[in-house]
Amino acid sequence: MIPYYNCTRTDASGITVEVFQTMESVPDHRHTFQEFVLITKGSCIHQYKDISMPLIPGDVFLVPPHQEHAYVIETPVCMYNCQFYPEQMPGWWDTQFGSLLSNLAEPETGNPISPADLNRQHIIHLSPPEAERLQSMMDTMLLEQTEQGFGFQQVKQDYLNLILIAISRARQSQFALLPGGENPRREIVAAAQQFIEEHLAEHIDFSAYARLQNVSPGHFRAIFKSATGLPPVEYINRLRIIRAIEYLKDESLPMSDVSAAVGIYDANYFSRLFRKIIGYSPREFRNQMQQAP
Amino acid sequence: MIPYYNCTRTDASGITVEVFQTMESVPDHRHTFQEFVLITKGSCIHQYKDISMPLIPGDVFLVPPHQEHAYVIETPVCMYNCQFYPEQMPGWWDTQFGSLLSNLAEPETGNPISPADLNRQHIIHLSPPEAERLQSMMDTMLLEQTEQGFGFQQVKQDYLNLILIAISRARQSQFALLPGGENPRREIVAAAQQFIEEHLAEHIDFSAYARLQNVSPGHFRAIFKSATGLPPVEYINRLRIIRAIEYLKDESLPMSDVSAAVGIYDANYFSRLFRKIIGYSPREFRNQMQQAP
Structure with a gap:
């Protein structure tokens, strides 16, 4: 039986805000309250609806009452x-x-092919200014x-x-x-997601890719974003960073190899992109993992 | 019969935000809605409850339905x-x-001796960061x-x-x-307000003044603020700036005379203080008055 967790504390508002900064995983649980979660720094994995979804800063999602979910926390978050x-x-x-x-x-019946597809757990990804605004409102609530x-x-x-x-x-x-219809674009997007997975370590020209599929680059971008929640370039960056986090866990791997393994051959650019998305440089991120008990 | 003004426009929220930047006075009127007003720049005079109150940035007040009021606008606001x-x-x-x-x-039964006493029209004066926060919320509403x-x-x-x-x-x-009681402090505050009015052009040492009245400087500051809405130093600055605005209307008066007439003998300091409180330098303020039709 999956345990029910209680609201950590309550006041007359019926609303509780908390900040979790931890390196301890949270096992399968559920609650009677509504919950929403915003990732502000680092990364972790959310297990929900039989899917393991890597989360990054700007990701926000709702967990309705009685739904089982868990967090796998192996990196700073x-x-x-x-x-x-x-x-x-x-x-x-x-x-x-x-x-x-x-x-x-309510999650759309998406295409659970890729760990970067936000639709799989109905995650909403906010732009950095939007995420900052939300965080500042939650700071005020705190x-x-x-x-x-x-x-x-x-x-x-x-x-x-x-x-x-x-x-x-x-x-x-x-x-x-x-x-227009739903099915044709689903197929195009699913094929594109597979193509990205297989060619992650290479340069991908999405305009050329779109034309090969007989759609205009603008239309391809629109259907891809509407199905996955991200435009193709943000999608591939997200996927690269999520993969990089996996590689960073292997402490023997030099940073330049991590970077090249996700298709970024300029280690400085990789470091900047990683910090921009995750909030830590790859080196800080790895150091903090090692310091964890 | 005092005319009723209509809400300038309405939507389903029942709430309308507007920004007025004008050099035209608004004659006596009333309305069926609730209204609150925040001054963000410049100055004008609010006629309400038979009192003419000079307003400056940070001032905010409510006007309930059916109350007559008017704005005298002779300076940029x-x-x-x-x-x-x-x-x-x-x-x-x-x-x-x-x-x-x-x-x-609901106005407290205050002491209508001084045009700097916020209690006379039940005006609330916000600190610059508070006023900025309110303005930014109203910008969002707009x-x-x-x-x-x-x-x-x-x-x-x-x-x-x-x-x-x-x-x-x-x-x-x-x-x-x-x-503690209400009356003794009312008398102390009223006497202090009169003293400030009469010695506006001089340096006032509030600690010495308090001790002369047989109260500690800290207690004097507290009762003064609780009765007028402002600590003594802010109160006198407000009064000096309000007076300076009157003197600025006389175009023949050199800036150094305006400054000295309100007890500030450093014209640069006067200019900085004026800009900090009003949002325009005294020169800009005077120029804009002259440009008005």
């Missing part, structure tokens, strides 16, 4: 977590946010939670509302539906 | 204005915010109002809530009640 009880909110709240929550939690000044319950509620609307908007623009 | 209909908000809103609104609008994206009504509502709570908190800390 920082997660912002918000737990809330919709049934503790005023009556109007469910009318306003009930369907939004179920939309956010402060309100600690200080409990006049009206803090309402302030936490208002920020929760603003965050859920911001996440919904990001989701809408990320997985924007395209006019 | 920028005002952020939010109009809203509490009766259009969900039922819980009034429960949560009704008494907060009446607290914010953007939501223009773009009308998913959930914009809720976003406007949430920011209105956050702003009203922020204003209430500022009011609480500004007019914080002191333990």
Whole structure:
């Protein structure tokens, strides 16, 4: 039986914000509250809906009540977590946010081919400024939670509302539906994902690739983004960084080999890209892994 | 009969934000909506409750429905204005915010001796970072109002809530009640206000002044702030700047005379203080007055 975890602490708002910065995995569990999680630094693996999904900063997702999930944490990671009880909110709240929550939690029947496909666990990836805005709102909620000044319950509620609307908007623009049928583009995207997996260590010219599939580069980019949640170039960068994290775990592998193994032959560029996406340089990241107990 | 002004435009949120940047006075009027106003740059005079109150950036105040008021605008000013209909908000809103609104609008029976006494019109003065935060929330509301994206009504509502709570908190800390009786400190403060008015052009040592009144400098500062909304030094600076604005209207008066007339004998310091408080240098401010039709 998968254990139920309790809300770590509660106040009159029915909303709890917490920051987890840990190197300890969290085994399979579930809860009675709604939860959303934002990764702000580092990386970990989320096991959910029978899929292991590597997460990176900017990833945000909802876990509805009673759903089993677990975190495999083998590398440094920082997660912002918000737990809330919709049934503790005023009556109007469910009318306003009930369907939004179920939309956010409902995964499209995606194409579970690639660990970079955000659709597999219905992850929404925020741009760095969006993620920073969300983090700053959650920092304010944390402060309100600690200080409990006049009206803090309402302030936490208002920020929760603003965050859920911001996440919904990001989701809408990320997985924007395209006019026309679903199936042909699914096949094109699935083939492209496989091609990327197989040619990760090489340079890929997506415009040339699109034309080979008889679609315009612009249309290819649009259908790819609408199905995976990321434009092709961001998708391949995400995949490269996720792979690099796996290689970094092998301490005997020199950095230049890690970089080349994911198709980046300029080690400085690799280091900059890694830091930009993960928030640590590859070297810091590896050092922190080694220091972990 | 004082005319009723309509809400300039409306959307489903029942909340309208507008920015006024004008050199035209607004005659006596009233409205059926609630309104709050934040001054962000420059200065103008608010006529309300039979009192003419010079406003400066950071000043924020509520005007409840059916109250007559007017703006005398003879100098450059920028005002952020939010109009809203509490009766259009969900039922819980009034429960949560009704008494907060009446607290914010209810003026204390203050001491109408000085144009720098914020209590006369129940004005709340925000610190520059607080005022900036409020302005940025109102800028977001304006953007939501223009773009009308998913959930914009809720976003406007949430920011209105956050702003009203922020204003209430500022009011609480500004007019914080002191333990003990009311009357003795009223007399001390009224005497101090008169002393400041009469010695505005001189250096005032508030610690010495307090000791002459047989109160400790710390206690004097606390009762003064709790009664007027400002600590003595900020109060006198406000008064000096408000007076300086009057003198600036006389174009024949050299800047050094304006500065000296309000007790500031370093013209550079005067210029810096004026710009810090008003948002324009005294020269820019005077030039813009002259350019006005």
